[in-house]
Amino acid sequence: MEQIRAYFNNFLPLTDNEWNDFAPCFQKEELKKKDFLIRQGESCDFIAFIAEGIFRFYYVQEGEEKVTAFFFPGDFVTNYRSFLTGKPSEHYIESLKPSVIYKIKKTDLNLLYEKHKNMERLGRFIAENLYLTVAKRLDSFLHSTPESRYQELLDRNSKLLQEVPQYMLASYLGIQPETLSRIRARK
Incomplete structure (x- = not known):
């Protein structure tokens, strides 16, 4: 859990009170190689912090898998579009090796946003960084x-x-x- 707190402190240091409300919301999960965190057609209502493992984010087009991202320890993994809209995911998220993640549900996150102004700011910083990651990936394909x-x-x-x-x-x-x-x- 300290790995998660250290990650957040890179954006915005959390008070002990904020962290004490935040930490219990994370649920630890262990996945085996080739386990799915989410499948195409499922709604994504969580964000997961990767403590151990590697994940791939992909979709299937005309029977061929198209990998759009890899996630490593220290990364957050989610289908952010599905997370925001509640619509079914068009992608799969699969573990490539035994993994340990910490998941937080959207409902818990929203309650934390309401309770702590800093949490809302932290969520904005993380969303901005997710956007920058996607923009960088797009730029790399264009340039x-x-x-x-x-x-x-x-x-x-x-x-x-x-x-x-x-x-x-x-x-x-x-x-x-x-x-x-x-x-x-x-x-």
Whole structure:
């Protein structure tokens, strides 16, 4: 739990009183490799902090999996669009290895927002950072080469990235596995 508090303190330090109201709202869950945090068609009513593990965020188009994001320890994972709108998710979130997460439900979060002004500010900061992450990903597809996108991913978490299958990395980068092999050979 201290890992979560440290994360939040990067945005906005929480008082002991705020943290004492916040911490009990998190529910610890352990997932096995290939467990789904959410499936396409389900509504997402939570945000989860990853203590251990790796997750992929993907959708299926014409029978082919399209990976749009990876999440590592220290990240929050959710389908934020479904979380905000209550509509069913168009994506899957799957664990790629045994994982430990801490989930907080939207209803609990909203109660905390009402009780603590700082919590509302914290939620805004986190939402802004989620937006910046998505914008950066979009920009990388518009302006960067697959090799640059691969390097950005390596810079983010090269050790854990070794545990992600090559076909998933290639899908994330928008390239074929053979192209990824050539990029890796040049590194």
